[in-house]
Amino acid sequence: MIKWLLLIAGAGAFYLWIKGKKQVKLNTDEASKIKAERSKVVEPEVIVQCNHCSVHLPKSEAIMQEARFYCSQEHLNSLDAQGWLGSAAWRNSPNQDVRPEGLAPDLVVIHYISLPPSGFVDKNSTHFIMDFFQNKLDSSLHPYFDEIADQKVSSHFLISRRGEVFQFVSTHNKAWHAGASSFLGREKCNDFSIGIELEGDGDHPFEDIQYLALAKLSSQIHSVYPNLQFAGHSDIAPGRKADPGRQFDWKKFQGKNNIPLEKLPFGLEPR
Numbered sequence: 001m002i003k004w005l006l007l008i009a010g011a012g013a014f015y016l017w018i019k020g021k022k023q024v025k026l027n028t029d030e031a032s033k034i035k036a037e038r039s040k041v042v043e044p045e046v047i048v049q050c051n052h053c054s055v056h057l058p059k060s061e062a063i064m065q066e067a068r069f070y071c072s073q074e075h076l077n078s079l080d081a082q083g084w085l086g087s088a089a090w091r092n093s094p095n096q097d098v099r100p101e102g103l104a105p106d107l108v109v110i111h112y113i114s115l116p117p118s119g120f121v122d123k124n125s126t127h128f129i130m131d132f133f134q135n136k137l138d139s140s141l142h143p144y145f146d147e148i149a150d151q152k153v154s155s156h157f158l159i160s161r162r163g164e165v166f167q168f169v170s171t172h173n174k175a176w177h178a179g180a181s182s183f184l185g186r187e188k189c190n191d192f193s194i195g196i197e198l199e200g201d202g203d204h205p206f207e208d209i210q211y212l213a214l215a216k217l218s219s220q221i222h223s224v225y226p227n228l229q230f231a232g233h234s235d236i237a238p239g240r241k242a243d244p245g246r247q248f249d250w251k252k253f254q255g256k257n258n259i260p261l262e263k264l265p266f267g268l269e270p271r
Contacts, residue, residue: 052080066090077216079224083170085217088157093133093168095154095176100191105171106227107193108218109178109236110253111155112200112243116144120199126160129199133158133168152176155195157217163209165217171224181236183229184265189236194221194228202245211249215256230259235266246270 046059051068052075062069063076065086070076076086084090099105114120115128115137128145131137132153139149155177158166169175177195186192196217200206222228232248233241250268254261261268 050075052076052078052086077220079171079220083172085157085165085167085220088165088167091130091134091166091168093154093175094135095133095152096169096173099172099174103192104227105192105194105225106229107183107189108221108228108230109181109189109193109195109233110214110230110244110248111177111195111197111233112202112206112245112248113155113158113197114199114201116142118201118203120161120201121204124161126158126164126166126199129158129197130166130168155197157195158197158199159210159213159217160199161207161210163207163213165213171221178233178236180240183231183236194225198244198248200244200247202242202247205247206244206249211252211256214253218257218259229263229265231264231266232271234271 047056048059048062048069049056050062050071052070055071057069057071059069062071063073064070065076066089068086070086079085113129115125115132119125119128119142128137128141132148132151133155135152137145137149139146154168154175156167156169156171156175158168160166171194174190175195176190177197178189178193181187181189183189183193196214198206198210198214200210218228218230230253233243234245248270250264250270253259254264254268
């Protein structure tokens with residue numbers, strides 16, 4: 001009898017020992033979990049500012065364009081109060097100055113450019129154009145670059161062969177794109193115009209994606225400057241300039257925008 005009592009007592013003691021070990025482990029695990037939870041650093045939500053309207057919003061909810069943030073697609077695709085287009089890539093040019101006081105642009109001048117001439121046929125010339133407008137073009141890279149090394153030129157916008165839109169000058173300021181020029185009797189077109197360069201030349205058709213980008217850009221600009229008319233560089237500097245040339249399809253441009261014909265005073269025929 002005593003033997004059975006001792007056996008039962010031993011089994012009970014062993015059970016209590018096992019249970020105690022498990023409880024210690026549970027307590028240790030729970031303490032470790034609590035400690036780990038307490039040690040976690042709670043990262044605060046990063047707040048950014050809309051570049052268009054200055055509203056503050058969580059970064060996770062913002063639309064990012066280069067290093068800028070926008071609260072909506074509408075603001076991304078609009079000119080801001082400083083005359084910069086949110087959806088464009090910004091590459092500020094030193095070749096600019098202020099418009100005459102109180103004078104808002106009412107003309108868009110369409111150009112073509114390729115560096116070197118027709119260079120986009122073999123390789124993309126976009127970065128050469130950007131360097132040229134920013135006075136950074138390395139004249140040693142091509143004989144033609146040496147010829148234009150001293151020129152100081154810019155445009156408000158450039159549309160690449162891939163339809164990318166770059167902006168170099170605020171629409172509030174004058175870009176140096178038109179040179180000696182006259183539009184319907186008004187001299188110095190840089191004072192009252194916005195210049196848009198298409199990457200291309202007079203020998204090759206422009207890309208469909210460039211017409212789409214040009215139509216969208218024209219609409220974006222028109223929403224701020226409703227009195228715009230449209231002309232080519234050759235229209236305001238006849239005999240001196242040939243761009244955008246016979247390869248530019250004015251009918252396609254007009255059709256994609258539904259621009260009233262009176263906004264195109266030089267007509268729709270190639271020239």
